[in-house]
Amino acid sequence: xxxxxxxxxxxxxxxxxxxxxxxxxxxxxxxxxxxxxxxxxxxxxxxxxxxxxxxxxxxxxxxxxxxxxxxxxxxxxxxxxxxxxxxxxxxxxxxxxxxxxxxxxxxxxxxxxxxxxxxxxxxxxxxxxxxxxxxxxxxxxxxxxxxxxxxxxxxxxxxxxxxxxxxxxxxxxxxxxxxxxxxxxxxxxxxxxxxxxxxxxxxxxxxxxxxxxxxxxxxxxxxxxxxxxxxxxxxxxxxxxxxxxxxxxxxxxxxxxxxxxxxxxxxxxxxxxxxxxxxxxxxxxxxxxxxxxxxxxxxxxxxxxxxxxxxxxxxxxxxxxxxxxxxxxxxxxxxxxxxxxxxxxxxxxxxxxxxxxxxxxxxxxxxxxxxxxxxxxxxxxxxxxxxxxxxxxxxxxxxxxxxxxxxxxxxxxxxxxxxxxxxxxxxxxxxxxxxxxxxxxxxxxxxxxxxxxxxxxxxxxxxxxxxxxxxxxxxxxxxxxxxxxxxxxxxxxxxxxxxxxxxxxxxxxxxxxxxxxxxxxxxxxxxxxxxxxxxxxxxxxxxxxxxxxxxxxxxxxxxxxxxxxxxxxxxxxxxxxxxxxxxxxxxxxxxxxxxxxxxxxxxxxxxxxxxxxxxxxxxxxxxxxxxxxxxxxxxxxxxxxxxxxxxxxxxxxxxxxxxxxxxxxxxxxxxxxxxxxxxxxxxxxxxxxxxxxxxxxxxxxxxxxxxxxxxxxxxxxxxxxxxxxxxxxxxxxxxxxxxxxxxxxxxxxxxxxxxxxxxxxxxxxxxxxxxxxxxxxxxxxxxxxxxxxxxxxxxxxxxxxxxxxxxxxxxxxxxxxxxxxxxxxxxxxxxxxxxxxxxxxxxxxxxxxxxxxxxxxxxxxxxxxxxxxxxxxxxxxxxxxxx
Ligand code: ARG
Ligand code: ZN
Numbered sequence: 035x036x037x038x039x040x041x042x043x044x045x046x047x048x049x050x051x052x053x054x055x056x057x058x059x060x061x062x063x064x065x066x067x068x069x070x071x072x073x074x075x076x077x078x079x080x081x082x083x084x085x086x087x088x089x090x091x092x093x094x095x096x097x098x099x100x101x102x103x104x105x106x107x108x109x110x111x112x113x114x115x116x117x118x119x120x121x122x123x124x125x126x127x128x129x130x131x132x133x134x135x136x137x138x139x140x141x142x143x144x145x146x147x148x149x150x151x152x153x154x155x156x157x158x159x160x161x162x163x164x165x166x167x168x169x170x171x172x173x174x175x176x177x178x179x180x181x182x183x184x185x186x187x188x189x190x191x192x193x194x195x196x197x198x199x200x201x202x203x204x205x206x207x208x209x210x211x212x213x214x215x216x217x218x219x220x221x222x223x224x225x226x227x228x229x230x231x232x233x234x235x236x237x238x239x240x241x242x243x244x245x246x247x248x249x250x251x252x253x254x255x256x257x258x259x260x261x262x263x264x265x266x267x268x269x270x271x272x273x274x275x276x277x278x279x280x281x282x283x284x285x286x287x288x289x290x291x292x293x294x295x296x297x298x299x300x301x302x303x304x305x306x307x308x309x310x311x312x313x314x315x316x317x318x319x320x321x322x323x324x325x326x327x328x329x330x331x332x333x334x335x336x337x338x339x340x341x342x343x344x345x346x347x348x349x350x351x352x353x354x355x356x357x358x359x360x361x362x363x364x365x366x367x368x369x370x371x372x373x374x375x376x377x378x379x380x381x382x383x384x385x386x387x388x389x390x391x392x393x394x395x396x397x398x399x400x401x402x403x404x405x406x407x408x409x410x411x412x413x414x415x416x417x418x419x420x421x422x423x424x425x426x427x428x429x430x431x432x433x434x435x436x437x438x439x440x441x442x443x444x445x446x447x448x449x450x451x452x453x454x455x456x457x458x459x460x461x462x463x464x465x466x467x468x469x470x471x472x473x474x475x476x477x478x479x480x481x482x483x484x485x486x487x488x489x490x491x492x493x494x495x496x497x498x499x500x501x502x503x504x505x506x507x508x509x510x511x512x513x514x515x516x517x518x519x520x521x522x523x524x525x526x527x528x529x530x531x532x533x534x535x536x537x538x539x540x541x542x543x544x545x546x547x548x549x550x551x552x553x554x555x556x557x558x559x560x561x562x563x564x565x566x567x568x569x570x571x572x573x574x575x576x577x578x579x580x581x582x583x584x585x586x587x588x589x590x591x592x593x594x595x596x597x598x599x600x601x602x603x604x605x606x607x608x609x610x611x612x613x614x615x616x617x618x619x620x621x622x623x624x625x626x627x628x629x630x631x632x633x634x635x636x637x638x639x640x641x642x643x644x645x646x647x648x649x650x651x652x653x654x655x656x657x658x659x660x661x662x663x664x665x666x667x668x669x670x671x672x673x674x675x676x677x678x679x680x681x682x683x684x685x686x687x688x689x690x691x692x693x694x695x696x697x698x699x700x701x702x703x704x705x706x707x708x709x710x711x712x713x714x715x716x717x718x719x720x721x722x723x724x725x726x727x728x729x730x731x732x733x734x735x736x737x738x739x740x741x742x743x744x745x746x747x748x749x750x751x752x753x754x755x756x757x758x759x760x761x762x763x764x765x766x767x768x769x770x771x772x773x774x775x776x777x778x779x780x781x782x783x784x785x786x787x788x789x790x791x792x793x794x795x796x797x798x799x800x801x802x803x804x805x806x807x808x809x810x811x812x813x814x815x816x817x818x819x820x821x822x823x824x825x826x827x828x829x830x831x832x833x834x835x836x837x838x839x840x841x842x843x844x845x846x847x848x849x850x851x852x853x854x855x856x857x858x859x860x861x862x863x864x865x866x867x868x869x870x871x872x873x874x875x876x877x878x879x880x881x882x883x884x885x886x887x888x889x890x891x892x893x894x895x896x897x898x899x900x901x902x903x904x905x906x907x908x909x910x911x912x913x914x915x916x917x
Contacts, residue, residue, distance in 0.1 A: 160237020366429020
């Protein structure tokens, strides 16, 4: 083997080092001979050379077994090429040359689930591929980078009995019989695409179909494929797909562009789903749904992910990314599009609450610790580690700000321009901002700073009322925690949507000084300097500002509200999101009162305001359930240094107990009974809302009357017509340590023994039981016959749920949680580096733990870091976390 002088073979890949490819591939002909143990891939590449560069032909190929290689029809001698296991260098290629390589793959031995692999048992499972980000190089030799767009023709051959279904992206282009019980099928994709969007699927699969006609008149066959035991759970996804396709036509004028659209479900998948052109592949948990095993939250998730992957057909596939630094160009944009879709399909304020809660739970902590990175990172070692909450969720918030700045019509105009100008191209974030801006004669480049800075900005707000002049001056200032100098970072444009309320809860008309347009009761001001004041005139009384309405910018608001002011907003803000937001702020203050044993008024104000809403208000049941839920333990921890997760858990419990006591056991019981009278499994908004509030009422009641709530939960468990009610009851029984818990757990296990997704929830609900005993339970569950490190969903449901969603269980003072994680990471890493690396991010934030735990965590991470042979994926996370 010859050493190559590849600059990027090791170490960091940097955005600033980007160079256009020296070689492109115009057409790809793949001939794949499929087998479980061995598959062979013959690739014929028509090469195009950039005349301005004279680099030799170098192709990516990861651990491939090369069987033969030919250039322009001639077999190459060993002296004419070099392969070091990662890069193939070939001599003598010219513009227009055709390179043919034949490689052998081992799908059944591929536990990393990247490239071509087997899902399910070897006798009955099926073969599939996952290429994003760099999986195609595990399949064949190729310039495996997203700015190389090629037209693909794919021919699959296989034994007909073992692989009756053969699928690849693009339009079907013939199929037939071969000798020896074999058959073939060909697919041609007319749309040039990057290699990460390639996919194939082969095996025993059932299908449901639907005919669809696009707004521009194309007849499309929609097909969802799943294994026999799952196909009946695909109907909801089919409906969701049709809704998503219609929505993209109406909201963005985007039509589907092939004659078929395939969706496939697998139980073995590293991520949620993948938008391969014409052949989306889904983790079963993001696709399958039926009332008996799917919760309401999961139904909405399925709808959202189906839409997300479909929307990628334009935001990602037709317009793709120049390089992986631009990942948020497709992911942030597509998350934003999916959020808008979900808001239209369901309740907009509830969707916003859900998304902001996720941002705070997942992205803010990421942005506050050693794994923080900009939405467009400047460098990486392993790109798979950058499919993060920052790139996805914060990225979506940035698009939301841009959309808000342009307004509904302006954003649509800008998006039309973006799609038109970049169709068939590999674009950058600059291209995106340029198209949006130019279509609206406005300069959006100041927003680029948002893409380049890590960290969550803080927005300080201070209001001053002057009775004499009847003016209200709102002073806004921005700063970044831990960043002293303003020079280091340019100020960000921060759109602040706001309203002013009278002490009676009415909105005031807003006259911004010097502004002529007619006053509205809600307005956006943009803070684009370090500090700025806004003067509102004609204000008759001291107002209460409602700031950052709808979460108009992804910042942490610091405002000197009194508890009464927050209670006023909680009680009166007409916007559901801001009402919730005021409640969250007030609850956090109440929590701090409890924690510091200060005699503050926040606790009383919070409880009183919620009691009023609970007793009297005409308010949506689901929103009420969310209002009755204080910020989670992870969010509360974000406000602290020297974090003690167990103390946080107990304080949050105490906080909820105070709320429950204020509402009263009788009222909670009564509300529960009223809601329980309408039990069903319908998915309409009010049925879902009733189930949500019913669960919340039961959880609060359990804090006052454990035995009574246990009885109700046991009855609810037995009578539950669907998974939402069943899982809620099981969780209440387990958390209350109710005598009925063990029987319910056994019953659930038996009832859902054959359903992997339902079983995942059985593991997860136990892994999330708070406190020290959780660890022993996790160890016990690891020995369960159904547990395996080989299935990412199962790993996530037990270990992921424990280390990520159970702070008081994971963060033990003796460090046993950290050691367990470190040990499992080593074992997992040998099987599946992507999943190991993602799990390892649970160590993020250890520096802010109180000293005892901090030292224990550090010791476990150092030990892990010293382990030989960690994957690049895991090593990058561990090294970053330590520094
Ligand atoms: N593009 C996929 C999505 O829809 C995610 C694929 C991520 N794959 C990976 N190996 N990190 O979000
Ligand atoms: Zn995506």
